[in-house]
Amino acid sequence: MNEQFMIAPRHGAVAPPPQDASRVGIMRRIAAARLRYCGLEAMTDDVMLVVSELLTNALLHSGTTEIGLKLTVEEGFLRIAVSDGVPSGIAPVPAGEEAESGRGLILVAALAQHGGGAFGISDGGAEAWCTLALARQERS
Known part of the structure; x- marks a missing residue:
């Protein structure tokens, strides 16, 4: 899937x-x-969280006029990538205890790493991506 x-x-x-x-x-x-x-509906909850957080981050912080969302299956993982074409200093930053926002990228990174996946930033900050391991029955 590749949408813009x-x-x-x-x-x-x-x-x-x-x-x-x-x-x-x-x-x-x-x-x-x-x-x-x-046939990957078992991943829906996790993917919806990742898609929401990455798209919202691009929408709120990039200053771009075009955002892309790409989902691909690669070597036993679902890769979710959001690109905004704007190189920036995007990075997960711990939010203060009283902060009402600012935990999205940390949450995405933790979710990915918990299941053996990964989180990263590419193209100088123009793309944020996450990989989620496919469940055993989905790898066949």
């Missing part, structure tokens, strides 16, 4: 317009449908 969508340019702490924010939900539904089509 356009969004309005954002600057500063201005919230994204509702039509842009709704695209995260649309991409979640497309990803869930693709998982069902490929």
Whole structure:
């Protein structure tokens, strides 16, 4: 699966317009449908979390006008990649105890590593990706 969508340019702490924010939900539904089509519905909850966090991070922090979501199966893993084309200093940063946000990338990295997968940043920060191990019955 390889999907791209356009969004309005954002600057500063201005919230994204509702039509842009709704695209995260649309991409979640497309990803869930693709998982069902490929017989990977057992991974839906984890994939929805990863897709939500990576897309929201790109939407809120990149300043881009186009975001891409790609799901591929590679060597026993599902790879989820979100690209925004904007090199940046993206990295998981621990949030303070009282912070209401800022834990998404840490959560994605922990989820991936817990199941033997990985989390990373590529292209100078223009792409965030995660691999999730396929369940035994899904590897056949």
